[in-house]
Amino acid sequence: MATEAVRPRRRKITVRGPGKTLIKLIVNGETHEVLVEPRRTLLDALRKDLGLTGAKKACDEGTCGACTVLVDGKPIYACMALAIECDGKSIETIEGLAQNGKLHPIQQAFVEEDALQCGFCTPGQIMSVKALLDENPTPTLEDVKRAVSGNLCRCGAYPKIFKAALRAAKLLHQGS
Amino acid sequence: MPKVIKTKTEFEGRVLEEYVVVEGEGLTAWDAQAPLKFVGKKIPRIDGPERATGKAAYTFDVQLPGMLYGKILRSPHPHARIKNINTQRAETLPGVRAVLCYKNTPKISFRRQTFIFDEIVRYVGDEVACVIADDEEIAQDALELIEVEYEILPFVLDPEEALQPNAPKLYPDGNLLGGQPEVYQRGNLEQGFAQADVVIERTFRTQCALHNCMEPHGSVALWEGDSLTVWDSTQHIFGVREGLARLLGLPLHKVRVIKKYMGGGFGSKNNLGKYTVIAALAARMTGRPVKIVLDRHEENLATGNRPASIQRLKIGAKRDGALTALELKAIIAAGAYCLWPPSVGGPARELYACPNLKTEQYTVFTNTGPLSAFRAPGYVEGTFALESLMDELAKELGMDPLELRLKNYTEIDQTTGRPYSTKGLREAYERGAKLFGWPRRPEPQGQLRRGVGMASQIWSGNGMPPAYALVKINPDGTATVITGTQDIGTGTKTVLAQIAAEELGFPIEKISVEIGDTQMGLYAPLSAGSMTVASVGPAVRMAAHEARQQLLDVAAQVLEAPRESLTITDGLLSSPALQKPVAVHEVLKNLENFMIIGRGAREPNPEDVTVNTFGAQFAEVTVDTETGEVKVERIVAVHDSGRVINPLTLSSQIEGGIIQGLGYALFEQRVVDRNTGVVVNDNLENYKVPTALDIPEIVFEMVERPDPRANNLGAKGVGEPPIIPTAAAIANAVADALGVRIYELPLTREKILKALQH
Structure with a gap:
């Protein structure tokens, strides 16, 4: 792993910011374009930009799990991911579970x-x-x-x- | 007719005598055998789906158009005078709308002789200024641009040091709350100890524990003209309304406080917070709604704690185990501010028959974060010391610990001389012992040592007037319960719906419950002291009863059936005079928008008996002698809280209390750096609360003896009782496993390994 880390990466690095930048979040199957500062967490983007307040902010530093969402199927603390890291990714939140008013x-x-x-x-x-x-x-x-x-x-x-x-x-x- | 009377109410270990206007007499409690349809049934929370889908909007989730965010600048020093604040650089940061500090806000006094923005800061984390900005990130950036000149003052962190005459003083009149200790005495202490065959004296120490409610403290303030609306994460909407009105000089009707859902309080949200007042001031200053929510670090600094205690406890007994004397001297580290000191001597005064007794409590100001109520304040700490010492006494006398407790059992409230209305503690002991298999002698010991221990619980949980409710029957045959209480996560809404459904004879699906808004106008007390159900529930039952009477009056006329012949079941009116049952909405549909409104009020508490809750818990632990790790294997709990309204939500409270008690026993502890006054574990990484992996097997039963004297439900509270004996039972089990006792909580590995060396 260590040798890989020092080798220059071939992947093109997109420079974001300073200032707000446009990203695409696919949340519960719906695509949203949002303009966020690079420092905005996925949690704040969900809560403030998309109004999805189901994921809770109880610590904002990855110690409590109240903000757990699934990104590409894997559970993560949404407070520990930047929104820009999730550009183009598929995000599942608590709001996506109940279907047609019926509880999951x-x-x-x-x-x-x-x-x-x-x-x-x-x-x-x-x-x-x-x-x-x-x-x-x-x-x-x-x-x-x-x-x-x-x-x-x-x-x-x-x-x-x-x-x-x-x-x-x-x-x-x-x-x- | 309402009557004005003087009544005695016990709240968290103190007896309050106050004038109250009482109404609502005349409805007797359901008897123990009454066939009830909803009360006593495991009914899932009626607001469970909102909470499980993320739809429930907590104060933290409130977002209003044009809303600004506030961030509070907090003192880095444990004690200092603010010489000057320069906010100019912060104010010029784009997106900053205001910076509030003592210079540009009214001097509003808050707790004793201090102010919302004080020129003296008294602990690391005390409020200095507040930035209001378009977003939290900007507000956070601006905090760093505020320049504060402090004159550093000498500070004191340790309560024993703070009591010394030459200690730095937090207040001009000294560091001792009230200037003298709180003393309670009965009998003759010297004689009591002289009569004793055995006297044991020990010093116990308990740690400062932090609430860490999952939803941080916070408020949103909105002005519309000269009316203020505040969304607040609080256990007492009416208390916040009263406080805001008083501090801001507003009439009560100009202040509305809303709290629909709350993410835990555990006592830390009993009172008006500074952040709420600051949000209101900032919203007025900026002309826009303002939201201030604290972050996790602020939660751990500034929103209260279960204060550390030092308890010197001395006990005297005859050879047969009968107590002759008990003496407690307790020192409590209040921190910088104190509204309501915990009553650490409560268990010593109340739990056992003991004629000669003295408790002396020193509540001491220190330059640390302020205390607040924390689930059974004082009783958790006091029970740890008392029940530990009872076990030592049992050992000394060669008695079984449970036998010693039964020897000193009392049916009489030792502090008032009145009998208890009902007391199921003996049954709790007996059933608990049977469930647990007490006294089970642990098997031979290897690296893992097993131990067992038990402890008792006493707590008020009696509820009090005033509390009001309305029950409306709507034209469509549904009913709405309206009251000014709040659901802090205990299931209040569900329990009130059950009570109304029972009394009305309606299906529970037809009942909705509106709470958490002062604008509804119906006062209810704070949701604390295990008293919500016992205070508000009886008012709801009374209101439902009155609504039912009105419905029967109307139905008799509409259906032309004799009133006495009518019954209501499942929302249907039946009578031998009717061919078939008639639905309520059928009766009401021809009456246009006629509404039935029943009104209910909480009846007075009985004067001739004491209403209390009781319980016993048994713990089994294993201690790893190599690592010092304590694993709680099993807790058996049997509690008496009178009638159980909802066994499902009640069981959640019991389990939750035990789990919090386990955290307190084993690992929760605020750590303050001695040199700087800084809390070094002000986060959930280093302040350890129980996780899914720490949970023991929990077995519990209720004595389930309805208390007809308590109120018209026969129910008492259950929020706090389960946390009270847990740490004591675990400590006794650990002492049993180790063969030596540790006198200080929490029982960390370090302390265990040290104890094993002796």
């Missing part, structure tokens, strides 16, 4: 198991569970714990989040 099975399981209290960490928890179940439809309890171990919940809904994730796996299995 993971959301349904969270509600039924009461896997939320204040709910501020919930969108992040659900997105982490989504990433897990997309990858592994039949997780064990340990898999679930590991998948949400980067999502803090101060209300302590963890036991019910575990239950909800396992229930959601079942619901998705029945549905498919």
Whole structure:
């Protein structure tokens, strides 16, 4: 890895900024063009430029997971990515889960198991569970714990989040 | 007719006597066997879908057209006088709309003799100035352009040092809150200790813990003419309204406070914050809406904490275990400001029968971030010390710890001499012991040592008047509950809907609940002290009852059926006089826009009994003697909070309380640098809260004994009880595993390894 890092890159580097720059974000299947400063995080772009406030900002420094979204299918902390890094990428947020007013099975399981209290960490928890179940439809309890171990919940809904994730796996299995 | 009476209410360990106007008498609690359809049922949160879809708009999510953002400049010094502030460079940065500081704002007093923008800063993180700009990034940039000249003052961080006569003073009248300790006494302490066969005295220390609610503190302020609307992440919309009106010189009706959803408070959002007042001032100054939300670091500096305590506790007992005397001297590090000191002596005064007792509490100002309420303030700390010492006493007497607690069991409130309305602690002990398998002697020990421990819980949770509610029955047969309470994440809306559905005889889907807006005009107390359900719930039931009576009056006339013959179930009116049941909307549809409005108020608390909550928890731990790691394997909890309205949301609160208690027991601790007063772990990377990987097996049951004297529901609070005994039970289990006791929380690996060396 180290040798690769010092070798000059062939990929063309696009210089962004200073000042605002136009990028394209594909969010929940819809393409949005937004003008952002290079320092704007993906989280702020979603929340402020697109009005998608489902992903929460609780720390803004990659320590809590409340802003978890999926970028090209992988869960990331949206506060730790710059919006310009996500130019042209496909982003899935909590707002994209429910379809036609019907809760996604993971959301349904969270509600039924009461896997939320204040709910501020919930969108992040659900997105982490989504990433897990997309990858592994039949997780064990340990898999679930590991998948949400980067999502803090101060209300302590963890036991019910575990239950909800396992229930959601079942619901998705029945549905498919 | 409303009556003016003087009533005693216990709130977080202190008895308040105040005049209240009471109404709402005459509705008796459902009896224990009453067949209830919604109350007592596991009903998922009615607002769960909003929270699970990201649609719920928290204060943090409020975005208004033309809104500006504020960022607060905070003191880098623990104690200093601001000699001068130069804001010129910050003001000229493009996008900056205003910079507020003591020079250009009214001198508004806030907490004791201090001001919103004070010329003295008293801790690292104290408010100095505020930049208002088009965006947060610009505001952040501008903060760095403000030039402040400080005259550095001597500071004190340690509460014991702060009590010394030559210590630097935070206030002209000294560092001790109130100038003298808070003292409570009963019986004759000297005699009590003289009668004892065994006397043990120990010093316990507890750490400063930080709330770290997931939603940071914050407000959005909007002026429309001379009316102010504030969205605030608060546990008390009416308290914020009153505070803003008072500080800004506005009549109450010109201030509206809204809080629809909140991302946790745990006591830190009980009161009006400086940022709220600053947002209101800035919005007035700029003529635009202003949003100020704190970042994670500010959360950990400036929004409160569970203060550190030093507790010297002395206990005397006869050979048979009967307590003869208890003495507590507690020192609390308040930080720089203090509204409501925690009552650390509460458990010592109340938990056991003990005739001779003295508690003495020194609440001391220090140059650190200010304390606030934190889920069962004082009782978590006090229970750790008391229940640790009870275990030592049991060991000394050769008694089982549970047996010693039962020996000192009391049916009488030791502080007032009144009996408890109901007390299910004995049952909690018995059921907990059975579930846990107490007393189980741990197996032989290797590198992993096992230990078991238990602890008891006492807490008020009684609720209080005044609280008001309306229940409207709409022409379409739905009903709306309106009250001025707030849901801080506990499930209040759902519980109130259950109560209304039960009383009305409507399906729960037909009930909506409107809360969190002072403009609705119906006062409700703060959501703290485990008292929301017990305060607001009875008012809702009363309002629903009145609405039901009106509906029956109208239906009897419309349907031409005898009123006494009518019943309402599932939203249908039935009577032998009717051929078939009639839906409510069918009755109302010909009455145009006629509305039924039932009004309810919380009844007074009983004067002749004490209403309390109780519980017991048992913990099993393993301690790794090589690494010092403590793993909590299992917590068994049995609590008595009277009638359970919703076992599902209640179980979430129980689990959450235990998990917070576990964090407090094992790893949560604010660390302040002794040389600079800087908090070195003001973030979630270094301040450790429990994660998914720290969660033990949690087993719990409720005693479930409706308390007919408490209120017309028979319900008491449950928000705080579960956190109270957890740390004490874990500490006792760790002491059992190690064979030696650690007198200081949290039980870090370092302390465990040190204890093992002895």
